[in-house]
Amino acid sequence: MNDIIAIDQRSKDDYVKATLRQVPLAQRILLGVYLTITRLLPTSLILYLVRRASKKNPEESLDRANERVAMNLHDRPAGKLYWMNSIGPGDSTANQALLAKLLVEDPTAILLVTTRTVSAQGIFSRWKDNPRVIRQLAPHDGLYITRRFLDHWKPSVAIFCERDLWPNMLTELRQRRIPTAVVNGQLDGRLMRDFGKLQKLGRWFLAHIDYIHYVTEASAKIADDIMNPNAEKFYGKNLKLDCEPLPAKDQLFTQLKTVWENFQIFTAASVATSEVNIILDAFLQAHIQDPKLRMVLVPRWKEQSEDFLAAAKEFGLTTPRRSIEGMPKREDPIFIADSYGELGTWYEASYAAFIGNTFYQGAGHNAYEAILKGIPIVAGGIGWLFKDDFEDLVSAGVGMITPDKVKLRDAILQLTSEPLRHEVEAYLSNQGTTDKVTQALIGLARNAI
Known part of the structure; x- marks a missing residue:
């Protein structure tokens, strides 16, 4: 009692x-x-x-x-x-x-x-x-x-x-x-x-x-x-640390890992339209140094996908979308995942995640969803709505703040060889x-x- x-x-x-x-x-x-x-x-x-x-x-x-x-x-x-x-x-x-x-x-x-x-x-x-x-x-x-x-x-x-x-x-x-x-x-x-x-x-x-x-x-x-x-x-x-991890769809996970077999997948989640150019630029610079990199680009809302597609075209890319093409091809470096209810799958397939709406003093989003899938997070800044969450994750060594495209590029590359899995596992022991x-x-x- x-x-x-x-x-x-x-x-x-x-x-x-x-x-x-x-x-x-x-x-x-x-x-x-x-x-x-x-x-x-x-x-x-x-x-x-x-x-x-x-x-x-x-x-x-x-x-x-x-x-x-x-x-x-x-x-x-x-x-x-x-x-x-x-x-x-x-x-x-x-x-x-x-x-x-x-x-x-x-x-x-x-x-x-x-x-x-x-x-x-x-x-x-x-x-x-x-x-x-x-x-x-x-x-x-x-x-x-x-x-x-x-x-x-x-x-x-x-x-x-x-x-x-x-x-x-x-x-x-x-x-x-x-x-x-x-x-x-x-x-x-x-x-x-x-x-x-x-x-x-x-x-x-x-x-x-x-x-x-x-x-x-x-x-x-x-x-x-x-x-x-x-x-x-x-x-x-934070009680969010005790939530159930986002579910992954086994068939979708297998499809993605088959298409992008032997590639390192980075997910940028809940991305704001205002920051998509800096994320694309940073990733493509990293991709030049490591052609084995692939990115799942997840807009906050489905309606943003046209803006994301246009932004990718400015970088010379024809980018497949989840809502149209369904899945990327092996040679596609970026895939726009304009869908709901599938973020857990993208996280599970990734070695790290960017948490969107964190550039330009954005509010941020729930970073614990990525942590609960066992991967570290990257953010453009400390999201003001989730200030304590981001500061705690950074101080624990499972989050990185990258205030410009150069630092974001470096983090994308660094985390392929230093994925911080042990640090994330140690952080999850606080549940x-x-x-x-x-x-x-x-x-x-x-x-x-």
């Missing part, structure tokens, strides 16, 4: 009040205005705005607008319920590992999974037929919406992955004595960056948290300085954080029993 993580509610309430008193007057007024507006806004108006937004914003859904205002929700099954919330596909990926572990370790519990964006719902599609997993869009932070949401679901614990903390929800969770956790927190990164210049107000937000798992050592001191002294704090690797976080969350949930 898991030990209960005791919560001193009186101490927590006192700490929340104390942090609010430390917030500058202008910021307290700003918070008060927000709370007043979100109390006065009628649900009908919010529902209208959501439906209107869904016509232009792909991250809203007309058919699911009711979920944003906590109306006409799925029936709540009996029993303990864990509420897990994330924003988009990136942080939802981390919640995947946690969801899978909670289903096993607490076999009677119900898991409610909410996401701020529609696209993130697809991350949890593998559980769509599991009666213990309920998926819905996250509610907006109106006071009465929040109350309806919590009245209906009655969670035993609320789990926020990385961020997406809102005043009404945090206040209602505290008043209802529902334990609240943050996992994959980055106190030296995007979590505190959300508060911008309102750092004192950020302390008030974090005063509501009973448990935090943070992924950087630098976060430890910050947590000690700004969080409730009675909150449980835990440092461990297991999800097990410890799961036990803590089960202990938190026992407060509600």
Whole structure:
């Protein structure tokens, strides 16, 4: 049986009040205005705005607008319920590992999974037929919406992955004595960056948290300085490291390795159109020095393939595409993989991977997908949305930053003879954080029993 993580509610309430008193007057007024507006806004108006937004914003859904205002929700099954919330596909990926572990370790519990964006719902599609997993869009932070949401679901614990903390929800969770956790927190990164210049107000937000798992050592001191002294704090690797590796399609893998037999394959994944020229230039320079090199060029979106094809033509190449030719020929140095659901195959066939949208101060993408396939990563820079992830991988010796085409060319060549397989294997030995976080969350949930 898991030990209960005791919560001193009186101490927590006192700490929340104390942090609010430390917030500058202008910021307290700003918070008060927000709370007043979100109390006065009628649900009908919010529902209208959501439906209107869904016509232009792909991250809203007309058919699911009711979920944003906590109306006409799925029936709540009996029993303990864990509420897990994330924003988009990136942080939802981390919640995947946690969801899978909670289903096993607490076999009677119900898991409610909410996401701020529609696209993130697809991350949890593998559980769509599991009666213990309920998926819905996250509610907006109106006071009465929040109350309806919590009245209906009655969670035993609320789990926020990385961020997406809102005043009404945090206040209602505290008043209802529902334990609240943050996992994959980055106190030296995007979590505190959300508060911008309102750092004192950020302390008030974090005063509501009973448990935090943070992924950087630098976060430890910050947590000690700004969080409730009675909150449980835990440092461990990113939960994404415990996710299942992307699947590879055996037949496709065999086809590629047969066509490019005895070649060294480098994959450039989730590439932005703005950086495709520098990647092509660097690779072709490397190819001149080592004709045994081949590259799978993976656009972030299928619609980019025409731009990629045009860019390749500027370098004198006729480049096959997955959507048209199907597979490359032996003599083709580059193959445009404009398909979805096959990245795991390209990674498995490769000796290293470039993580796209990292040149020109790009946001980056999930680098752990490549690491979990056992290969090192290369990036044009530290993706600002995944800053802590990239910095950790570089410091562990399984990632390389190449800020220009010359350094990218050199990395492509260097990794053919120094593939860093042992370093990646050593890094993967850090897996297991999800097990410890799961036990803590089960202990938190026992407060509600």
